[in-house]
Structure formats: structure tokens, C-alpha cells
Amino acid sequence: MPGHRFYAPSENFTATSVQLAEDEAHHAVHVLRIRVGEVVTVFDGQGQVFQATVTEASKRGVRLALDAPLPALGESPLDLTLGVALLKADKFEWVIQKAVELGVTRIVPLVTRHVEPGLIRGASEKLERWSRISREATKQCGRGYLTPILPPQPVTDVLLSGGVKFFFTERQGNGWAAVVSRFPGHLPTVVALVGPEGGWSEDERQLAEAQGAHGITLGPRILRAETAAILAVGLLQTTFGDVAGQPL
Secondary structure: OOEEEEOOOOHHOOEEEEOOOOHHHHHHHHHHHOOOOOOEEOOOEOOOOEEEEEEEEOEEEEEEEEEEOOOOOOOOOOOOEEEEOOOHHHHHHHHHHHHHHOOOOOEEEEEEOOOOOHOOOOHHEEEEEEHHHHHHHHHHHOOEOOOEEEEEEEHHHHHHOOOOOOOOOOOOOOOOHHHHHOOOOOOEEEEEEEOOOOOOOHHHHHHHEEEEEEEEEEOOOOOOOOHHHHHHHHHHHHOOOOOOOOOO
């Protein structure tokens, strides 16, 4: 498969070519130093992937000729929503990057009782940066679909919505093996909820239980929130996704 991989929104594609957006073109020309005639990969984040040839690479922009469609690889059979409480900037961004690499379908920043107030203020303004981190991780790991970062939501709203939910908690939960034994077949869709550094409040735990969320502890050690989030995703993708090969 061609070396460099670029993203372009679907509206930039024609039937035969695509124009890279300004930031992507700047990176291609000034960092990667691509040249006319170079063969690359380009994708639109919605399942379209192409082998392409660089036809223009200059200060005016980068244009690629679409040579042949390629399969959109890297998508898990598990539709996995990761709801993770707002964390300090570097930690939350790290979770986004690693969750995308592990095949999460979408990420919901959660507002919870114990999230620091300063993290809530201005969180919506960070969506563009978070989306860019998700996009770069998608390019790196070879997926054909972008992982959207949704606007921050109260965890109570997520708990009151439908679907199978796994509520990861430092206490008052069951072990992983005991919980997944309730799902002997393939589980197509799941929401994983991971709390903040201060843990869930008692009200949040009670609401999760009342709404039928499956409480899960992640072992006897105290984990950082970002560690718990990625461990939760790894367990879910191994059990119900594609990390271990053929899904159950």
C-alpha cells in the first residue's frame, strides 16, 4: 500500500481527483515534502479510501489524482461508544488517540459530579482540537472511518439513554469475567463509561444500577482514569471486537 496517508473531507473529492485542505497540504509539502508523481493514500473518513498520485504540490496547494479505490480497513465489528469523564488536557487527548487506535466508534466527553469545574468551562471550544487528534490517530492506524468526538454530555443523560452499558467503577462492581459471562454471543453495540480521577459519586453509581448498567471493577489496583479507559476499551475489543481475531 502507498506510504503517506492523507485525509480530505468528502466535499473536496471529485470523480477523478481530490484537493487537500490547507493544513493537510501544508504538512504534506513542508513536513513530508511530497513530490509530483508520488503515490499516496487518501481517505474521506466515511469509508472512501483511494490510492492516488500527486499531481500538484506547491504553495498553492496539493491535488491528487484518484487511481483506484482501496478497502476501508481497521473497523471493529463492535460499535463501541466510549464515554469518559473530562480529564486534564494531556490525559484526555492521550485517551482520544489510543481509543481511536483501538477502534472505538465514537467518544463522548462526560460531565460528572467529580470533574474539576475548570475542565468543564471551555470544553466545547476544545472539540476542534480533539477532532484533529482523532483524525491524526485515524491516519496513523489505517482506519477508513473517523471517530467523532461528540459535545460534552452529563453522565446522567447517557445513563438514561438506551442500550447495553458497562459502568467501570473502582468499587461496588463485579469482575470482568462474571459480567461478560452474561453475554455468551456477539455483542454488536455497547457503551463503556469511565469516571474521573475522583471517581463516580454515589448518586451516579445508584443511577447506573437503576438503569441496568453493568458495574465492572478492573482489578485490585487503583488505576488512573486514563489507564482505566484504555483497559476498558481493550477488554471490550478483545471479547466482542476484533483484537483477538475472529469475534465471538
